[in-house]
Amino acid sequence: MKIIIVKDSQQGGKAAFNIFAAALKKGARVFGLATGSTPLTTYQELVNSDLDFAQAISINLDEYVGLKADDPRSYHAYMQKKLFNFKKFKHSFLPQGDAADEQVEIERYNQVLTAHPIDLQLLGIGQNGHIGFNEPGSSFAEKTRKVALTNSTIEANSRFFENAAEVPRFAYSMGIGSILQAKQILLEAFGTNKAVAVAKMIQGPVTTACPASALQEHPNVTVILDQAAAANLKN
Numbered sequence: 001m002k003i004i005i006v007k008d009s010q011q012g013g014k015a016a017f018n019i020f021a022a023a024l025k026k027g028a029r030v031f032g033l034a035t036g037s038t039p040l041t042t043y044q045e046l047v048n049s050d051l052d053f054a055q056a057i058s059i060n061l062d063e064y065v066g067l068k069a070d071d072p073r074s075y076h077a078y079m080q081k082k083l084f085n086f087k088k089f090k091h092s093f094l095p096q097g098d099a100a101d102e103q104v105e106i107e108r109y110n111q112v113l114t115a116h117p118i119d120l121q122l123l124g125i126g127q128n129g130h131i132g133f134n135e136p137g138s139s140f141a142e143k144t145r146k147v148a149l150t151n152s153t154i155e156a157n158s159r160f161f162e163n164a165a166e167v168p169r170f171a172y173s174m175g176i177g178s179i180l181q182a183k184q185i186l187l188e189a190f191g192t193n194k195a196v197a198v199a200k201m202i203q204g205p206v207t208t209a210c211p212a213s214a215l216q217e218h219p220n221v222t223v224i225l226d227q228a229a230a231a232n233l234k235n
């Protein structure tokens with residue numbers, strides 16, 4: 001793993017932008033995208049740039065089960081608001097939260113991933129070490145599936161909802177197996193509340209107890225941290 005430590009999330013967004021720009025220049029055309037507060041500075045840098053994604057495809061990690069694409073709390077809406085309204089992609093894929101048939105939706109998403117192998121996957125990390133919505137205990141071999149959110153994730157994500165009771169209990173998520181298929185992975189983590197998970201991801205054992213530790217087994221991972229998120233790393 002390559003570790004880049006920056007002052008704050010603004011600098012982190014710039015460092016991530018440089019990696020996106022280099023990948024695009026080298027011919028990357030399929031970008032795996034993430035939601036949450038972590039990638040916001042990266043999306044802002046992309047929006048402010050003249051990078052052209054018109055020939056590129058984006059594939060998002062996850063979506064809440066039950067939310068329609070136009071629900072303002074959905075990850076569809078987040079992506080529109082933060083990136084797609086400003087940067088046009090040739091095609092953008094996300095799981096369909098309100099799909100009528102869950103199994104058909106899961107199969108569709110796995111076919112999307114097979115048809116479009118990801119060149120660069122952007123990730124955040126949950127406080128419990130989750131990536132996408134792959135909570136502790138998730139197998140490293142899993143593809144897209146429906147997952148139950150843990151209480152800590154429901155609590156952490158309740159800030160985007162009226163209250164914790166409003167947070168959907170399930171999500172569709174690319175599995176860790178799908179994420180590891182990406183040719184290059186870029187994970188960002190900012191803030192003190194990520195420090196424990198970050199140390200386990202980088203210096204802990206490779207274990208399903210910390211889903212992000214699976215990244216130790218991938219040959220091309222860059223991790224961008226601010227100083228607070230890097231605080232628990234040992235020299």
Ligand SMILES: N[C@@H]1[C@@H](O)[C@H](O)[C@@H](COP(=O)(O)O)O[C@@H]1O
Nearest residue numbers: 035036037038124125126132133
């Ligand atoms: N499913 C998302 C993840 O993709 C994200 O990386 C993580 C961290 O979120 P944040 O960046 O807001 O801290 O939590 C969410 O649950």
